Amino acid sequence: ILNVEQSPQSLHVQEGDSTNFTCSFPSSNFYALHWYRWETAKSPEALFVMTLNGDEKKKGRISATLNTKEGYSYLYIKGSQPEDSATYLCAFYYGNNRLAFGKGNQVVVIP
Amino acid sequence: NAGVTQTPKFRILKIGQSMTLQCTQDMNHNYMYWYRQDPGMGLKLIYYSVGAGITDKGEVPNGYNVSRSTTEDFPLRLELAAPSQTSVYFCASSYTRSPYEQYFGPGTRLTVT
Secondary structure (H helix, E strand, C coil): CCEEECCCCCEEEECCEEEEEEEECCCCCCCCCCCCCEECCCEEEEEEEEECCEEEECCCCEEEEEECCCEEEEEECCCHHHHHHEEEEEEEEEECCEEEEECCCEEEECC | CCCEEEEECEEEEECCCCCEEEEEECCCCCEEEEEEECCCCCEEEEEEEECCCCCEECCCCEEEEEECCCCCCCCCCEECCCCCCEEEEEEEECCEEEEEEEEEECEEEEEEE
């Protein structure tokens, strides 16, 4: 069973503050790492798919970095807004289009 | 495009009953997946399919069966429902080429009592 760890499990952020959280994954046989955003009462939606060591991806105020040699990825939210409140899922690709998901980082932005 | 649709949204089953969770996608994706989400846990892969007529077990297949007779449909069957199968079930699909991002349905909340 692949071990994908996300930390912290949950965090509360004041509106306007920036925050970041971590996804750790196996550093061997790396192919791709996915980030999904999951809002309450909705279904997960893809944010980023990262494949290269040193990759940086950005979508609005959310960005992600990737270190495949040491097996971690950071997700950053700059200037958090209430609409950023969601659970952010990290998933490690392990062949045949299968993903192993972490438990998620639950973010609550306090107005 | 409707994307990935699932029915029903909610269901309560008695122990030992059977049911089929329906999943349909209209994006012509070859790959389809069934996950379950339990509180405090990550999404766990139950079964997946790489194309019509081809299915394979995921991480937690016991107590479930699937079939894939068409590209669009991927139903999940529970034969003898048990309380341990109380969960939220998500169906997803993806393209066969990079970046392989998965598209999720709205989920089915199942309670077995």
